[in-house]
Amino acid sequence: xxxxxxxxxxxxxxxxxxxxxxxxxxxxxxxxxxxxxxxxxxxxxxxxxxxxxxxxxxxxxxxxxxxxxxxxxxxxxxxxxxxxxxxxxxxxxxxxxxxxxxxxxxxxxxxxxxxxxxxxxxxxxxxxxxxxxxxxxxxxxxxxxxxxxxxxxxxxxxxxxxxxxxxxxxxxxxxxxxxxxxxxxxxxxxxxxxxxxxxxxxxxxxxxxxxxxxxxxxxxxxxxxxxxxxxxxxxxxxxxxxxxxxxxxxxxxxxxxxxxxxxxxxxxxxxxxxxxxxxxxxxxxxxxxxxxxxxxxxxxxxxxxxxxxxxxxxxxxxxxxxxxxxxxxxxxxxxxxxxxxxxxxxxxxxxxxxxxxxxxxxxxxxxxxxxxxxxxxxxxxxxxxxxxxxxxxxxxxxxxxxxxxxxxxxxxxxxxxxxxxxxxxxxxxxxxxxxxxxxxxxxxxxxxxxxxxxxxxxxxxxxxxxxxxxxxxxxxxxxxxxxxxxxxxxxxxxxxxxxxxxxxxxxxxxxxxxxxxxxxxxxxxxxxxxxxxxxxxxxxxxxxxxxxxxxxxxxxxxx
Amino acid sequence: xxxxxxxxxxxxxxxxxxxxxxxxxxxxxxxxxxxxxxxxxxxxxxxxxxxxxxxxxxxxxxxxxxxxxxxxxxxxxxxxxxxxxxxxxxxxxxxxxxxxxxxxxxxxxxxxxxxxxxxxxxxxxxxxxxxxxxxxxxxxxxxxxxxxxxxxxxxxxxxxxxxxxxxxxxxxxxxxxxxxxxxxxxxxxxxxxxxxxxxxxxxxxxxxxxxxxxxxxxxxxxxxxxxxxxxxxxxxxxxxxxxxxxxxxxxxxxxxxxxxxxxxxxxxxxxxxxxxxxxxxxxxxxxxxxxxxxxxxxxxxxxxxxxxxxxxxxxxxxxxxxxxxxxxxxxxxxxxxxxxxxxxxxxxxxxxxxxxxxxxxxxx
Numbered sequence: 073x074x075x076x077x078x079x080x081x082x083x084x085x086x087x088x089x090x091x092x093x094x095x096x097x098x099x100x101x102x103x104x105x106x107x108x109x110x111x112x113x114x115x116x117x118x119x120x121x122x123x124x125x126x127x128x129x130x131x132x133x134x135x136x137x138x139x140x141x142x143x144x145x146x147x148x149x150x151x152x153x154x155x156x157x158x159x160x161x162x163x164x165x166x167x168x169x170x171x172x173x174x175x176x177x178x179x180x181x182x183x184x185x186x187x188x189x190x191x192x193x194x195x196x197x198x199x200x201x202x203x204x205x206x207x208x209x210x211x212x213x214x215x216x217x218x219x220x221x222x223x224x225x226x227x228x229x230x231x232x233x234x235x236x237x238x239x240x241x242x243x244x245x246x247x248x249x250x251x252x253x254x255x256x257x258x259x260x261x262x263x264x265x266x267x268x269x270x271x272x273x274x275x276x277x278x279x280x281x282x283x284x285x286x287x288x289x290x291x292x293x294x295x296x297x298x299x300x301x302x303x304x305x306x307x308x309x310x311x312x313x314x315x316x317x318x319x320x321x322x323x324x325x326x327x328x329x330x331x332x333x334x335x336x337x338x339x340x341x342x343x344x345x346x347x348x349x350x351x352x353x354x355x356x357x358x359x360x361x362x363x364x365x366x367x368x369x370x371x372x373x374x375x376x377x378x379x380x381x382x383x384x385x386x387x388x389x390x391x392x393x394x395x396x397x398x399x400x401x402x403x404x405x406x407x408x409x410x411x412x413x414x415x416x417x418x419x420x421x422x423x424x425x426x427x428x429x430x431x432x433x434x435x436x437x438x439x440x441x442x443x444x445x446x447x448x449x450x451x452x453x454x455x456x457x458x459x460x461x462x463x464x465x466x467x468x469x470x471x472x473x474x475x476x477x478x479x480x481x482x483x484x485x486x487x488x489x490x491x492x493x494x495x496x497x498x499x500x501x502x503x504x505x506x507x508x509x510x511x512x513x514x515x516x517x518x519x520x521x522x523x524x525x526x527x528x529x530x531x532x533x534x535x536x537x538x539x540x541x542x543x544x545x546x547x548x549x550x551x552x553x554x555x556x557x558x559x560x561x562x563x564x565x566x567x568x569x570x571x572x573x574x575x576x577x578x579x580x581x582x583x584x585x586x587x588x589x590x591x592x593x594x595x596x597x598x599x600x601x602x603x604x605x606x607x608x609x610x611x612x613x614x615x616x617x618x619x620x621x622x623x624x625x626x627x628x629x630x631x
Numbered sequence: 632x633x634x635x636x637x638x639x640x641x642x643x644x645x646x647x648x649x650x651x652x653x654x655x656x657x658x659x660x661x662x663x664x665x666x667x668x669x670x671x672x673x674x675x676x677x678x679x680x681x682x683x684x685x686x687x688x689x690x691x692x693x694x695x696x697x698x699x700x701x702x703x704x705x706x707x708x709x710x711x712x713x714x715x716x717x718x719x720x721x722x723x724x725x726x727x728x729x730x731x732x733x734x735x736x737x738x739x740x741x742x743x744x745x746x747x748x749x750x751x752x753x754x755x756x757x758x759x760x761x762x763x764x765x766x767x768x769x770x771x772x773x774x775x776x777x778x779x780x781x782x783x784x785x786x787x788x789x790x791x792x793x794x795x796x797x798x799x800x801x802x803x804x805x806x807x808x809x810x811x812x813x814x815x816x817x818x819x820x821x822x823x824x825x826x827x828x829x830x831x832x833x834x835x836x837x838x839x840x841x842x843x844x845x846x847x848x849x850x851x852x853x854x855x856x857x858x859x860x861x862x863x864x865x866x867x868x869x870x871x872x873x874x875x876x877x878x879x880x881x882x883x884x885x886x887x888x889x890x891x892x893x894x895x896x897x898x899x900x901x902x903x904x905x906x907x908x909x910x911x912x913x914x915x916x917x918x919x920x921x922x923x924x925x926x927x928x929x930x931x932x933x934x935x936x937x938x939x940x941x942x943x944x945x946x947x948x949x950x951x952x953x954x955x956x957x958x959x960x961x962x963x964x965x966x967x968x969x970x971x972x973x974x975x976x977x978x979x980x981x982x983x984x985x986x987x988x989x990x991x992x993x994x995x
Contacts, residue, residue: 591864
């Protein structure tokens with residue numbers, strides 16, 4: 073009885089949260105597009121689908137998201153291997169570094185990318201400015217860390233003995249990887265891929281900046297139709313289309329994940345991996361070692377794709393307004409900018425960001441962990457299993473719905489007592505938490521699911537209370553996965569711009585909001601400050617991720 | 632698992648929870664009014680609260696806002712949910728349950744949409760300066776002009792001097808072979824200066840002529856990017872000096888921000904025969920809770936102190952021509968003498984058509 077109540081509560085709390093702060097606003101705004109003069113009017117579908125533009129946009133969205141996902145996974149796998157299975161000096165630093173792009177405001181990334189690719193830029197000769205390739209590269213830039221960290225987190229805890237056994241039986245390294253390691257990683261890969269797909273399919277700012285007028289996506293189209301044209305009918309149809317795409321992607325990912333999922337031998341302590349072997353001595357000469365290829369690929373991505381744009385940003389942040397070099401831009405972070413571009417100093421905005429991120433993280437981790445715990449259970453009844461899968465998918469949806477749709481939805485739903493939150497400061501962390509919950513779920517869930525259910529059954533037969541089963545069986549795995557989840561949730565919140573810019577009160581802007589504002593004003597001083605503030609955001613993120621990792625390894629040694 | 636590890640787990644969990652709670656407490660508790668604001672606009676009548684809805688570039692000196700609160704007893708609350716277009720659309724969407732009492736930041740390219748939707752309550756301020764009357768959006772007094780400015784093409788003086796090419800001065804010049812591949816502008820569908828520039832060409836060449844002009848511009852290598860910052864900082868050769876194109880879409884006031892530290896001539900200049908005049912308005916939101924406060928705020932925006940504050944804070948010019956401009960502006964950022972204009976009602980009737988046609992011409 074108590075047990076039932078516990079699970080009911082664990083299901084109800086996240087559902088209410090999602091219902092009030094996501095489903096209701098979204099349904100309300102989409103509903104407006106389909107109701108005219110009090111009657112349901114679905115003619116908008118016909119209108120929108122007869123435009124050739126719509127089909128072009130849907131095609132572009134799918135192409136961009138599929139390519140971005142495929143490349144992120146292909147490049148992210150070697151990255152996960154090198155950064156989580158191999159030991160080398162500076163590993164922690166590289167791990168923290170790869171997460172930085174994930175949180176940078178898209179307007180900064182857009183400008184950084186375009187500065188490299190535009191005619192006259194260092195890579196201008198490639199002719200990539202305003203091309204589809206540039207968009208895909210930027211999507212990989214943003215999402216590489218997701219794959220590296222989610223897959224790496226799992227890989228690190230895989231018991232290496234299975235692969236070693238295969239090797240001992242004569243399997244080549246490639247074969248052992250394909251037949252033993254890859255299947256074990258499949259759920260984590262599917263988890264990461266589905267999330268990357270959602271982020272790519274709904275990427276907004278960077279597509280707008282890099283793609284220009286030729287490469288619209290469903291997301292940019294919803295934004296234009298809603299904020300510029302107030303064509304709610306078209307926006308509603310497009311929102312439905314986006315939901316269908318997202319739901320299909322989720323269903324596909326879920327199916328492939330479930331087929332692969334099984335109990336794994338996991339280690340509770342994070343395996344620190346083997347030494348990175350770049351060269352092997354064989355015969356008299358030196359040959360590339362077993363890790364040479366993945367290490368080279370990872371180095372190419374980290375230095376070329378992630379490093380170059382970020383380096384451009386850092387270099388620029390040291391150029392002073394008078395054209396020389398120095399720390400002037402960083403000194404200026406204590407001011408409100410040239411001609412008072414801001415209402416608060418950048419430091420004050422940083423404090424706002426940190427406060428907001430703490431609130432958002434607490435909410436996201438509580439809700440996300442509850443969801444992951446519920447979903448990690450595999451009930452015997454078929455209907456219950458279905459319900460659990462549906463529950464799982466529901467919490468991914470916030471990644472797949474346009475921030476504009478949610479933001480406009482907030483405006484017309486959370487506007488009357490008892491829930492008049494439109495001008496409240498708590499709305500910002502809530503909106504960020506809604507986005508961060510799927511991150512928490514997808515980080516924690518693969519680990520929980522890999523726990524052998526027999527462990528729980530055994531504990532239960534020994535008359536352990538459900539709470540104790542949770543604490544003793546799931547607990548140790550959960551705590552470690554939580555380090556990463558907290559890091560991600562914090563990072564998402566630090567970098568979130570779409571919903572935040574919509575909801576943040578002018579007197580309490582966050583760091584991405586002030587960066588956006590600084591970059592939108594003329595004057596070398598403001599531009600320099602924007603660059604310095606972006607570097608500050610990057611350093612903050614790397615630090616947060618680094619600390620999250622460190623917490624985890626410290627706990628691991630304690631056990 | 633041994634009992635020791637269990638105890639450790641319990642301890643760690645408790646410590647984590649405590650830390651999280653402490654952090655959360657410090658965070659929410661540290662906010663000055665994070666919770667108090669939850670009652671929002673509903674209480675505007677009670678505590679003398681006045682909710683001002685603005686676009687996201689709103690900015691005035693804090694001491695002026697403090698002075699307003701002290702003089703009137705109203706407690707100001709600012710809401711800034713987006714740029715000018717998004718702002719108007721949000722007012723329309725929330726007409727049943729208004730976002731606030733008074734709005735500032737609707738410009739002439741969206742003014743007629745707000746007026747037609749009936750989200751504004753007419754009010755004519757006694758403080759309206761005579762020089763502002765010419766900017767009225769319509770005859771009803773639904774919107775009060777507060778400031779204005781010109782969206783103009785800017786040139787990089789140094790580039791033209793170095794190449795020995797005469798600077799272009801008119802829109803027509805830009806279709807000349809001498810200026811091929813030199814211009815970068817922004818997309819009217821996603822950027823407000825972009826829309827203004829499209830309107831400038833409508834004003835210059837008429838509702839029938841602007842398409843041909845854009846075809847010519849396209850043939851002459853105009854580059855279109857999405858946002859002002861990316862055009863100005865990436866593609867433009869002036870200012871930060873990185874880009875290859877010496878002509879960019881910006882504002883008449885931009886050169887004033889390019890005066891080097893310590894004085895001297897700015898590196899850029901505005902082409903004053905290519906400008907579209909943008910006017911920004913304030914208005915009383917229909918159904919708001921504090922009409923008297925809304926009137927007081929509009930009067931406040933028209934006061935000489937605020938009018939003088941506007942150039943430095945919002946890069947716009949006061950509508951009151953008796954107010955003195957900052958020195959750098961007077962010298963380096965004059966307004967256009969004959970800016971292009973299009974009637975707000977005409978803009979409202981055609982905005983979407985024009986943008987769609989423009990997209991076909993430029994992307995097609």
